[in-house]
Amino acid sequence: MELTELSPALLSLREEAKKGRDPTCADETLAYLLALCGTRSPARILEIGAGEGLTACALLSACDARYTGIELDAVRAECARHNFQRFGLEARATLHEGDAGEILPLLEGEYDLIFSDGPKVQYLRYLPDCKRLLKRGGVLVSDDVFFLGKDLSAVPKKRRMLALHLAEYREQLQNDPGFETKFYEYGEGVAVSIKR
Numbered sequence: 001m002e003l004t005e006l007s008p009a010l011l012s013l014r015e016e017a018k019k020g021r022d023p024t025c026a027d028e029t030l031a032y033l034l035a036l037c038g039t040r041s042p043a044r045i046l047e048i049g050a051g052e053g054l055t056a057c058a059l060l061s062a063c064d065a066r067y068t069g070i071e072l073d074a075v076r077a078e079c080a081r082h083n084f085q086r087f088g089l090e091a092r093a094t095l096h097e098g099d100a101g102e103i104l105p106l107l108e109g110e111y112d113l114i115f116s117d118g119p120k121v122q123y124l125r126y127l128p129d130c131k132r133l134l135k136r137g138g139v140l141v142s143d144d145v146f147f148l149g150k151d152l153s154a155v156p157k158k159r160r161m162l163a164l165h166l167a168e169y170r171e172q173l174q175n176d177p178g179f180e181t182k183f184y185e186y187g188e189g190v191a192v193s194i195k196r
């Protein structure tokens with residue numbers, strides 16, 4: 001499914017969300033995720049940082065997968081539940097409201113597609129659970145991995161910790177023999193890691 005084939009109501013919610021503090025993923029990133037759903041027909045999708053459920057609604061519109069999302073913010077979680085109902089997707093969507101660091105270790109089973117889009121400073125902490133929960137051949141898509149750019153010396157001191165964290169995350173993904181990772185310039189950068 002192409003981005004333009006999504007329901008006009010969902011596209012308009014996306015435009016609104018892009019103006020907010022924790023916006024929904026970039027168009028290019030969503031287009032890539034939609035293409036993945038088309039080629040891979042995932043049976044189970046996990047999203048860390050579900051936000052208002054807009055990416056979830058798009059992906060569930062594009063395939064028959066079941067979806068599990070984790071969202072810390074109660075208002076966004078409520079909004080996500082409302083959106084699942086609005087688009088008739090609630091039967092395939094489960095939302096855990098709370099801290100991904102606490103919820104991820106409790107999840108079981110295997111996922112075909114994991115979209116890591118929660119707090120960037122926690123990506124490394126979430127990685128072992130993402131790996132554990134990912135099916136062999138499954139795909140981990142990590143959003144915003146080039147947030148703050150690639151040149152650490154150009155990052156203001158205040159943001160250096162986060163930039164270092166993301167640099168280490170990229171390095172771990174690239175050097176992990178259990179993953180085959182490629183980086184793309186979609187939005188603020190996307191890492192696509194296939195579990196070997």
Ligand SMILES: C[S@@+](CC[C@H](N)C(=O)[O-])C[C@H]1O[C@@H](n2cnc3c(N)ncnc32)[C@H](O)[C@@H]1O
Nearest residue numbers: 022024025049050051055072073099100117118
């Ligand atoms: C970039 S937004 C997610 C957008 C969403 N993935 C989408 O594409 O529409 C990041 C989300 O992570 C959530 N978040 C922040 N810290 C979290 C945590 N510790 N556990 C779970 N979610 C968290 C934020 O509340 C926010 O909604």
